Amino acid sequence: MFTKVLPLLVLLPFAAACAAPAPATAPAPASPNAAAKPKVERLVMAVEPPKTENNELRMLNSDNWQLDPAFEYLIGLDAQTGKLIPGLATEWSLDQAAMTYRFKVRAGVKFHKDYGELTANDLVASFKELIKEDSLQGSSPFFRTTVKQFEAVNDHEVAYTLTTPTGEFLPSMSQERAGAEIMSAAHLTKSGPATMGSGPTAGTAPYQFAGRSQGAYVRFERVPYQHWRTMPDFPQLEFRFLREPSTRMAALLTGEAQMAALPSDLQAQATTRPEFAAISARSPVTRVRVQFDGVYYKDLKELDKGGYMHPSSPLMDVRVRKALSKAINRDEMNKAFFGGKGKPVYNYSFTPNWPGWNPDWEKRFAAEYGYDLAAAQALLAEAGFGPNTPLKTTMLSMVVQGLAAGPDVAEAIAGYWSKAGVKVDLVTMDTATFSPLQRDMKLDNHSLIHATSANIWTGTSTHSSGIKATRSGGVGIPAGDRELLVATSTLDEKKQDEAFRKAGNAYFDGHVDAPLFYLPPEITVNKTIVADYTFPGNVTGNWSHIETIKAAK
Secondary structure: OOEEOOOHHHHOOOOOOOOOOOOOOOOOOOOOOOOOOOOOOEEEEEEOOOOOOOOOHHHOOOOHHHHHHHOOOOEEEOOOOOOEEEOOEEEEEEEOOOOEEEEEEOOOOEOHHHOOEOOHHHHHHHHHHHOOOOOOOOOHHHHHHHEEEEEEEEOOEEEEEEOOOOOOHHHHOEOOOOOOOOOOHHHHHHHOOOEOOOEOOOOOOOEEEEEEEOOOEEEEEEOOOOOOOOOOOOOEEEEEEOOOHHHHHHHHHHOOOOEEOOOHHHHHHHOOOOOEEEEEOOOOOEEEEEEEEOOOEOOOOOOOOOOEOOOOOHHHOHHHHHHHHHOOOHHHHHHHHHOOOOEEOOOOOOOOOOOOOOOHHHHHHHHHHOOOHHHHHHHHHHOOOOOOOOOEEEEEEOOEOOEOOHHHHHHHHHHHHHHOOOEEEEEEOOHHHHHHHHHOOOOOOEEEEEEEOOOHHHHHHHHHOOOOOOOOOOOOOHHHHHHHHHHOOOOOHHHHHHHHHHHHHHHHHHOOEEEEEEEOOEEEEEOOOEEEOOOOOOOOOOOOOHHHOEEOO
């Protein structure tokens, strides 16, 4: 028997960092906005290009943000708080004995381009696309192994039966994590998977896809009917892809764009002019680190006995990882690149409000991770490296989604390491080259700048550990990864908290990365055109809830 669950935390005690008791039903559909008449027909938002461009969602991994304005999810996110709320599902319930979640589908939701109204069949079709074997979407392996079966119970109910209890399921179905967007089954049947020529499969959001020029932009237009949730102020929206921050700055200053993602130094220059202002995410949890690539398990089933893919990599030595972290002058970097806005990250995949938090991490951080060039050099010497036998490693300079200063930060850290006596090869690499190297675990002695707003489930399993089949860059620490497997396989709140803390302790002591800062995602706007923008900041790619952008009066 299915039991209605209120609140969400009963189902998922720590499912999302910012989860709070969610209502079983969402508010009634919004009435038309009393919006100001926009001063431009098409709102242009100048942003970093996505790592991968595609109109087929399952082929985008973490770059789904480029199509986010056109799609919605069973479980949404509150734009102000980033907490899970009902979306295309009005409520959900759990049969704990059968490990089956049942979602009730919202009635009267229209698909774009006259593809009919939302039913349970659309949810089933969307999930089938997501879990196809050739899917590149990061959540696909998780769903393939976690969901035993899924089916439409009737036109307005769908059921997902799990193979094992896991608290990660609900946030993975939400807007918080890319991949579970809902598409039209009718459109899929008629046209097949999306192509760059055809455009994406129809979604249900307040904006619908209007067109794209690869490498240049993707455009959307406001739906021609009253949307069930809200109506955007601006008739058209464009994500304009401009790689160089200076080019985005120029587009903003010349009026070619009305919003731009800028690093803090350029943002400071722009906002000296009265017509420009910076708008911050409402619930910022974006955190930045140096990611170490190369410490991969050979066998995920034998964490202790199977050995590692690259046993001779210097990054295998915790003293080396610790030395690289202690060689970084975080305070200097924070002031230089982020105007002092960065807040220290003590353990990359944890915050004080999440399960497993250990306040000792903050107390021990200065001694364990804090800037100390002499200590860094001593650690390297202890590991067998010195003036005559310097540590050699590679720092990759790449576009970092949501972090405009990413390549500059990479160069600065390479400079800090050089001062410690490390011979650093700074290599510029694009995603097309990087992705297969990482996927095939061929990056054996490499570091890169990484930023994420992922919740604790994704943060630990994907970024801080070595247990993901996709090997997303986490360092394999058996003592921590065993505990993480315990935390992610139970719905018991106390067991989760205890296991996450033990895992976090192992990751902290094992220096799985060099944590840098919490940064507020910010967008610089022409305030004569844009009055406000409400977005939570805890979504992959940062730029979500585009429909909340308000026109200036």
